[in-house]
Amino acid sequence: MAPPPGLYSGTSTFALVARVSAFSVGVVYGSIKLKYLKVKAKSQRKAEAKAHH
Template sequence: MAPPPGLYSGTSTLALVARASAFGLGLIYGNIKLKALKIKKNSQIKAEAKAHH
């Protein structure tokens, strides 16, 4: 399944730049999301530990 020719055919510079920046933003967003989830998880564990003592 080849993409239709045009702006986002993968050959134009704009398409490559758009794809690269979307990929980069996705990585950054994913990283932040993971860190936020880890922090949330850790604080929940700490809260539960305090509740048990």
């Protein structure tokens, strides 16, 4: 039986788990980074507002 075309060419459970894990880590990392950037932007705006007064 030929493997399906595309990213997932194996049929092992490990390969599937590895892909799901990598995706999950990416999602978590992305959301943490987004939160960090939002907080950073907020504190920068606060600092700029203080500097103007």
